[in-house]
Amino acid sequence: GAVVSQHPSRVICKSGTSVKIECRSLDFQATTMFWYRQFPKKSLMLMATSNEGSKATYEQGVEKDKFLINHASLTLSTLTVTSAHPEDSSFYICSARELTRAANEQFFGPGTRLTVL
């Protein structure tokens, strides 16, 4: 149980294009989903927290117009990187919190590696 998937697993795009990453909770309802960014040999950095049906809460320094988050249902959240640039290349990981589990347990997806040329 508590499986989270992400799609695509890796994507390569040209500078200036937009990329959408999907995060799905496969066997549970996720009241809250989180988006992280991970640089090589660095810790995961929380980008934003999204609750189903409401606007995402972004961490300080994260551009909300660049990283669009939509949490349309209890099983799906999407992150769209708009007008991507090479500095946006990174490993993006989502996590989800299950409604019935301990409030502090997050289950992570396998991540999406974005490379912007």
Added chain:
Amino acid sequence: QKEVEQDPGPLSVPEGAIVSLNCTYSNSAFQYFMWYRQYSRKGPELLMYTYSSGNKEDGRFTAQVDKSSKYISLFIRDSQPSDSATYLCAMSVSVNKFYFGSGTKLNVKP
């Protein structure tokens, strides 16, 4: 000063050894403490979750929290090559924002 400090390693041990992984932190308000295992190019997998101080054991894994010293540990007994991964500590004040260490890379040699 970083919120959470973790030695990046790599830590290399022979199979069967006891492994000790540690993190220190600066925020005394942290009350939730987690350990995650992350294989290369994969998302983190929750191993242990502890609230406040004390010890917690699950199979070959033991998590310890010492809030007075702001220090947490993860012990792995009878380590196996399949334990080779990066181990991330994480902690939080509230249920939403986790602060992660940078991870310690562990290599268990057969």
